[in-house]
Amino acid sequence: MSALKFPLNPAMAGTAAPPVMEARRWLDGVEFPADRPLINVSQAAPVETPPPAMQQAMADAILHQPDAHLYGAVLGRDDLREALAARWARLYQGTVSRENIAITAGCNQAFAATIACLTQKGDEVIIPTPWYFNHQMWCEMQGVNAVPLPATTNLLPDPDQARALITARTKAIVLVSPNNPAGVEYPAELIAQFRDLARENGLALIVDETYRDFHSVSGAAHDLLSDPDWSDTVIALYSFSKSYRLTGHRVGAIIASAEFHHEVEKFLDTVAICPNQLGQIGALWGIENLDDWLAGERQEILSRRAAIVEGFPALEALGWELLGAGAYFAYIRHPYAISSPDLAKKLVQNAGVLLLPGTMFRAASETIGASEVRVAFANIDKHGISTLYERLAAQKF
Template structure:
């Protein structure tokens, strides 16, 4: 047989796809259908007005069907820079922005500019599994930074883990998988640490638009030299329901974008044009709509917190709750990967175990579960809580 890349072979299968295989061929009772809380992605299409704008672009703008600039549409880069400047304060220019084929690609591009095989990147745990997978594929060592019971990483603990091979620290806030939002002081501490130690701070804010606090989530961009240390990632997928169109973004220095351009040109040549036109239209027209969507998500998080008391009485713990996610600690004498399968069979709930977000053998991951509640309403959340309360191993 022809050879395989050993790094790819050693990389775990995509967790969401793995979880879907657990329900293949299973017939669920009509009065107890499967509740799928495994994937953090909108299931509804973009709003009608956006879809109409996309249809008009397909019919009337021939450039939608052609190659575009590798770093993205100039108008979208400018509009996102304006949006970020307005949202965060400080100064972000179009020359700091590249559009990518989803936020995962933005992360891959950032790492491609930073690290080579054998280098190290610090990932707080629980980590976002696609970040870990990309590092594994590239032969880059993911150094796990435990966040403890509050799920908030500590900059001093990270400082002790930095070696001559460390190239970056990654923060995700609001966090996937935990839902926890990092305070501005936490982000600033990691920025200061990264700058002092000469490494990059990658901040993934895919769920920025569902942050619970008003105003800017941090003050990183107020620093006029932010781009000497910070690499910022963003996604249009969750905000405008554009998951299938794969539109993300990276903000960094123009010098790093010159290297990003090499990566993007080799992988996709350019981001898909139609999704970019949709994102541009959304930035210009959907502020009020997005505000309503944010309130819906915040209401679901509030429902998760408000209805959790009966589970607490049974030994469950709500460790984190925000954006699309609730992160739970279960009370059972069984690892969370076994519990996840049992919940499918006995409770018709498809959720992801903490073992998918932590290093192999991690004791904390074995006690934890992620529930992605963004696609179920308050009634659905109450039903999930009822089924969890009724579960017996």
Template sequence: MGPLNPTLVHTQAPPVMEARRWLAEATLPPDMPLLNVSQAAPTAAPPLPLREAMAEAVMAEGQAHLYGPVLGLPELRDTLAARIAAIYGAEVGSDQVAITSGCNQAFAAVAATLAGAGDNVILPLPWYFNHEMWLSIQGVEARALPTGDDLTPDPDAAAALIDDRTRAIVLVTPNNPTGTEYPDALMAAFRDLARSRGIALIVDETYRDFHGTDGAPHGLFADPDWDDTLIHLYSFSKAYRLTGHRVGALATSPTRLEQVEKFLDTVQICAPQLGQHAALWGMTHLASWLAEQRLEILARRDALRAAFQRLPGWELLGSGAYFGYARHPFETASDALAQRMVREIGVLALPGTMFGPNGHAPAAREMRFAFANIDARGIAELADRLGRLRA
């Protein structure tokens, strides 16, 4: 075998795949069918009208089978720009929007325009592991920004981490893994910090469609010069159940998009055409359906909060979007506890140790529960099973 890239070798293994190995190696309790709360992705198919529209596109849209524009279908870029402008009460042009192969690629693309080996990017803890993994692969330091029990990052603490190799601060809201929604004033404070220090503020709003606040979740786009600092990431996968079709997006300055285009053309040329057609149809036809899905997710969030209030020893630190993030009451570290949970109570969840650097002490007591695929009854069953765990 030839040489291996050391930065890739030293990057952690994909956490969801690791959890699936635990499942493959475990024997579930005979009276407890699997409760899989490990992955924040809907497993249900897209709604039938959307699938019918996709089938029609397969048959009738010849362009859906060919390379498309690197930055995305013009109609989808136009529609998304208008949607962002409408949500945030802002001016956003289609020349400030690009379509990517999922939101992970959107992050990778903008990170590639910002940082190279030896640079650093600030990630609040607990972080979304794929963000850290991409930076690691590129030789970019993921500079950890600790958070307190409220799981919100402190701009002053972030300012103390910035040096002459810092290229960006990343905020995910609603947060993955914690579900925490960052308030408008906090977002503005981070924007002001980033602008004053000449770095970028990357805001990943993959779960925006399930935000607990009606209307605009923040005012960053209302700034007429938003694109000199803000880089916005979004995903159609969660909104329209298109995870396998890989459709994400980003909004930034036209100048940065010129560099993004180089990255996308080199990696994949264009986002999957069928997925882009599906996202466009969803945006123009499924507003009422998506609003109903949001209310269902918010109801599940409330059910999770109520269930944890009745669960002795456990402390729910954050909840929102698809997530609950909790502190467990056991001496066992969360990575070992997560494997025990599969064997003893048939629950597959991800430990906090997957969402931070090695040795980060709080993570050993923390666990993420993703409730995208369990309803209120399933959440009650989850709490019941957690209550059966013993030290």
């Protein structure tokens, strides 16, 4: 293949390759025997299809709803925006209207649009580590400095430490709860402290709630939206992908002020023109019909979380340490002298396990990532978790 004759954006060229795609390449050429199939705990996405009734509703839309095939409103379908606003208002005991909702092509696009509207090259965004790598990657591509805020006790970020990181260039603080990659659920009081910190300093507080439907708290996980002035500081992000198994249809949302969405609309119109129509139709059908089904999905994930915790003493006795567990994730410290990237590659060969090394979730300056790994257990049941632990326990490095 010939070398490129044209220049690349240095910020893009300097951004690391997508971690999940990199990890998948570790499978190339590896054969897994029938009695030891691959356990893939690398990606936090359900692989099962949506419920049959939802699929039927979406199929009916393809056949009988002409606008399912056409451009739609840039900020999303009004019926879905209204339904999500009503759901969030009810859940969080706050005032949320259709004007506060923008539908996006997945939650990654929601984050990208939000950062694009808040920052310019040279600005800073404070993000607790371990962080979701796509958040850091987007900032890096835009020439925005993702400032790491290393989590402390129980992998919770400290507002006082965040305060010390604020500069004239800081534009936002990002929280993800339940957290990806650590699984940790941030207490409502802690989230409120970050809101107060952001408000005092004229910053946006971005709260990514991609996994909120699998939170161990059945009601509101925070009280941010019960504040009548919430939209002067708070920007919430949400994903329908995990809740309704719509990952391939790319449907997410931004919950923010109507004024902010005037700017968001510019970004979305330029990037995608409108969100996926069929995915939006499915998401609306889910809101209107799948509360009981979603409650069952939540209970299943919580039962897997319990299996992660209850079965861990077998690994703990061998020197492993469970740092966090929740939503789809377990974040673990391994006991070996080798680095987590090397360990992860060896586990593919030796144990038939694909997981991600902690270095993918840490700033380059945080060497602690070399002793950490992330397990995404969305697609393995209790038996699969037990088998995973048995394979890890059998390894010696």
